[in-house]
Amino acid sequence: xxxxxxxxxxAVVLGFALLCLGGLAALVGGVSGAAGCGGDPGAGPPxxxxxxxxxxxxxxTVIVTVGIQRGVPFRGxxxxxxxxxxxxxxxxxxxxxxxxxxxxxxxxxxxxxxGWGSPAQLLDPVWAASRxxxxxxxxxGWQQLPLTVAAQRVQRSAYPDAYAKWEPAAAALVAATVQxxxxxxxxxxxxxxxxxxxxxxxxxxxxxxxxxxxxxxxxFRAAGRPTHDGVDIGAGRGSPVHAAAAGVVVTARCNAxxxxxxxxxxxxxxxxxxxxxxxxxxxxxHPDGPVTRYCHLLQRPTVEAGQPVLAGQVIGLVGSSGHSxxxxxxxxxxTGQPATSGNAVDPVxxxxxxxxxxxxx
Numbered sequence: 597x598x599x600x601x602x603x604x605x606x607a608v609v610l611g612f613a614l615l616c617l618g619g620l621a622a623l624v625g626g627v628s629g630a631a632g633c634g635g636d637p638g639a640g641p642p643x644x645x646x647x648x649x650x651x652x653x654x655x656x657t658v659i660v661t662v663g664i665q666r667g668v669p670f671r672g673x674x675x676x677x678x679x680x681x682x683x684x685x686x687x688x689x690x691x692x693x694x695x696x697x698x699x700x701x702x703x704x705x706x707x708x709x710x711g712w713g714s715p716a717q718l719l720d721p722v723w724a725a726s727r728x729x730x731x732x733x734x735x736x737g738w739q740q741l742p743l744t745v746a747a748q749r750v751q752r753s754a755y756p757d758a759y760a761k762w763e764p765a766a767a768a769l770v771a772a773t774v775q776x777x778x779x780x781x782x783x784x785x786x787x788x789x790x791x792x793x794x795x796x797x798x799x800x801x802x803x804x805x806x807x808x809x810x811x812x813x814x815x816f817r818a819a820g821r822p823t824h825d826g827v828d829i830g831a832g833r834g835s836p837v838h839a840a841a842a843g844v845v846v847t848a849r850c851n852a853x854x855x856x857x858x859x860x861x862x863x864x865x866x867x868x869x870x871x872x873x874x875x876x877x878x879x880x881x882h883p884d885g886p887v888t889r890y891c892h893l894l895q896r897p898t899v900e901a902g903q904p905v906l907a908g909q910v911i912g913l914v915g916s917s918g919h920s921x922x923x924x925x926x927x928x929x930x931t932g933q934p935a936t937s938g939n940a941v942d943p944v945x946x947x948x949x950x951x952x953x954x955x956x957x
Contacts, residue, residue, distance in 0.1 A: 648769070652686035655703055655721055657904070660773040661844075662725040664883050668732075670770065671739055676728050678766035679747045680704055682759050688721055704728050704751070776906075777842050777883045804841045804950040805907055807890060808914060808925045812955060816942040825940040826889065826928035827954065833894060833923040835914040839880055839905040840888050840947070846933065847879040848897040848911075852918040860918075863895065868921040875918025878911050879935055886946070887935040891926035892917050927954075 648656070656677050663673040680686050683705040691701065699707050699715075702724045706712035717723045731750040732738055738746045744760035753759075807829075814821065814828035850862035852873040860866070862876045876893035894915025899905060916923045929946035931939045947954045 648686070651688075655680065655686045655688060656769050657773050657777070658721040659703070659725045659728075660770055661777060661883060662722055663729060664774070664777065666726070666729055668729050669739065670774065672729065672732055673770045673774070674763065674766045675732060675738075675743050675746050676725060677770050678743055678759055678762035679728065679751060681762040681766060682747075683751070683753075688719060690719065691715075803907060804947065804952050805838065806947075806952055806954060807838050807840045807888075807927060808835055810835075810925070812944070813924060816944065823937070825937050826891070826926050827943050829925045829927055829954070831914045831923065831925055833914060833916070836910045837890055837893065837912045837914060837925055839907060839909045839911050840952075841880075841882050841907045841950075843880040843882040843888075843905060845878060845897075845899045845901050845903045845905060845911070846881045846887070847877070848900050848903075850876055850896075850917070862917040865916045866892070866918040866920045868919060871919050873918040874926065875920060876912065876915065877918075880905060880911075881933050885932060887930040887933050889926075889928035889930070889935055891928070892920045892924060894923075 659676050659680060660673050662668075663676060668676075677686075680703045683700075684703050686703065688703055689701065689705065691699075699709050701708070701715055701718040703721055704724050704727075706718050706724060706727060708715055708718065712718055712727055713723060718727075728750060732746065735741070735746060735749045738749070741749070742760070743763045744757055747753075747759040748756040751759075808831045810829045810831035812827050813830040814824065816827050817824055850873075852860040852862045852866060852871055852875050854860050855870055855872055860871050860873070866873075866875055874889070874891035876895060876897060877889060877891040878893070878897045878899060879887055879889050881887050890911060892915055893912035894917070895913060897912040899909075899911045905911060914923050914925050920926075927943050928935065929941050929943040930936070931941055944954050
């Protein structure tokens with residue numbers, strides 16, 4: 597995936613995205629400032645373990661997601677999150693003026709003058725996380741090193757032992773995030789997760805689900821429609837369409853034109869004969885590789901490209917835009933990105949393999 601796709605990969609609007617925190621105290625966390633790489637490690641932790649703001653959760657999830665996409669093992673993701681906890685309190689720090697540590701910026705307090713990237717790049721959490729992983733993976737034997745040693749080999753901090761105290765909190769947060777994104781449980785993380793994330797205070801919709809309620813009215817590449825790369829699910833106009841699983845929006849736009857190539861609006865009903873295209877549609881890339889597509893939406897989607905979504909988040913409304921004969925959701929499943937006819941698979945089997953029955957109403 598590109599940096600644009602991965603950017604802010606699970607930035608969560610808490611209630612709307614089905615992420616809940618147990619009470620206002622847990623939501624805001626007790627943080628009045630954030631330490632940079634030159635900060636005094638004895639001045640108090642910038643993050644209270646188990647008490648994360650939406651901003652902090654967002655940045656932790658970006659770091660984890662970049663790690664997943666790059667194939668970095670769980671241990672490397674923990675090192676990255678622990679480092680960001682120490683350096684910035686999981687906040688994307690801009691230039692703090694007189695309080696800045698040299699020219700340090702962003703989640704990892706990386707410095708443009710040291711070749712980490714431009715100021716704009718270092719304030720992109722995806723770029724910053726990617727550069728951290730680049731450096732970590734170049735450290736010989738990093739997986740066998742103590743966390744604080746591995747982090748120091750990357751950061752070269754004035755306080756090389758300061759990272760160690762974040763390991764339990766980082767391990768718990770990464771384990772919870774990985775389970776949210778992929779449904780995979782990290783072996784050996786039980787005690788850390790229950791002790792640090794505070795079981796019951798962070799609940800997120802996970803796994804896969806039906807995007808809309810209704811029965812299939814047209815199947816995948818049926819004899820009469822061999823180029824029909826998805827299934828049509830009958831649903832009433834204006835019915836909410838939900839993200840089938842957590843991921844990031846890679847496309848949210850209008851795709852409609854007349855058969856002669858002339859323009860056609862997605863803000864009016866389409867036609868099965870004179871109009872071509874998916875109408876208003878959304879593509880979502882999921883952490884384990886596949887892409888789901890949602891077509892013929894009623895109006896502009898409620899999400900935009902680059903935006904993270906969780907399972908069950910409303911991304912649009914059922915409509916009949918584009919090449920359509922009436923209100924329904926055209927749903928596609930693709931094994932990779934970009935989504936093409938060549939990697940389209942039958943959504944029925946795709947969802948069945950993920951524990952979701954699209955056939956029964």
